[in-house]
Structure formats: structure tokens, C-alpha cells
Amino acid sequence: MSGWRYFVCPVEFNNDSNRFQVDCEPSELFQLQDYTLPSILESFTGTLRRILRQQLQERLQDQKFCQHDPGSRGIIDRFDWQYLMATFVNVYIASFIRGPNPSKVIQQLLALRIDQQLHIFNSLKAHLTEKGFLSALEEVMA
Incomplete structure (x- = not known):
């Protein structure tokens, strides 16, 4: 499913076009990778x-x-699978599809120790400087 952005990007509603839109660069988490199993599991x-x-x-x-499937419990089996799939879909959407809530991110950052906050600040500053955003911001503010 990683080949479709709808499954790996936050889905947002566009009021102008009255449609849902998906616009992001998929994270490295969604790049296909080969894994090898230990020999005992193979x-x-x-x-x-x-x-x-x-x-x-x-x-x-x-x-x-x-x-007719003699081992089947009929409709009960179908509902059992629906509960399992509903749980999976809920976890998937909450973990990967919905974008992070900025206010929750800030709350979590403020809960960190000061040295951890400074490390995140310096990492973010280096990233924004590398992308050229800080120099553009300084020109606008000057």
C-alpha cells in the first residue's frame, strides 16, 4: 500500500474544491526494503x-x-474478522495517516528536560538553516 500516497500521507479536506486532497512526500518509513529472516525462522x-x-x-x-465449510461458525466468524480489521484500520490511521497535532507536539517538547529541548532546538535550527529558511526569514525581518 506504500505505493499510493492516500495510504501514507495525511488526508485533508479542501474547502475551496470541496474535495479531499493528499499532498506530501512519503516518509522513509514507507520506502520498500528487503529484509532477511534469521535461518531458524526461514x-x-x-x-x-x-x-x-x-x-x-x-x-x-x-x-x-x-x-458449506464444516468448521465455520457462519456469520459469527465474519463479525470476528470485522472487529479485527476495524482495530487494525484504527491503529493504522491514528499512527500513519493523521498528521501530528502541533499543540500536542509542543506539549510533549515542553515536558522534556531542558538539555533535550536544546538538542531539538539546535537540530531544528540546523535543518532550517540548511534548507535556507532562516536566511529568508532574517531578510524579511530586516
Whole structure:
């Protein structure tokens, strides 16, 4: 889902166009990366993959699978999955989609020790200087 900005950027409502808009550069968190599993987990995932493939083949060979699943509890199973997915979607939106609330960020910064606040201030100042924002601000104020 990282290929679509709608899933990785804050969605804002534009009153002028009366539409939702998505406009941001996706964070490094959303860049695809290759990971390697430890060898002990690779053997486990291979076994699990084999078991799932066998189960799927057996289900597909069973002609009555689509009509009746003897292990299913029917509609109750569907609601269980809805609760799980609703929880996942809520966590995903709260963690990645909604932009940070500036007032909460400031409250959290003010709760830090003074040396931590100074470190953040100096990092932010260096970043803004590197981007050329501070020099532009100084020209405007002069």
C-alpha cells in the first residue's frame, strides 16, 4: 500500500474544491526494503507455507467448499474478522495517516528536560538553516 500516497500521507479536506486532497512526500518509513529472516525462522516459514499450500489445495479440490465449510461458525466468524480489521484500520490511521497535532507536539517538547529541548532546538535550527529558511526569514525581518 506504500505505493499510493492516500495510504501514507495525511488526508485533508479542501474547502475551496470541496474535495479531499493528499499532498506530501512519503516518509522513509514507507520506502520498500528487503529484509532477511534469521535461518531458524526461514525453516519455520517454509514449513508454514507448505502446510498452507496443502490446506488450500485440499479446499479447492473439495467441491462443496464454497457452499458449506464444516468448521465455520457462519456469520459469527465474519463479525470476528470485522472487529479485527476495524482495530487494525484504527491503529493504522491514528499512527500513519493523521498528521501530528502541533499543540500536542509542543506539549510533549515542553515536558522534556531542558538539555533535550536544546538538542531539538539546535537540530531544528540546523535543518532550517540548511534548507535556507532562516536566511529568508532574517531578510524579511530586516
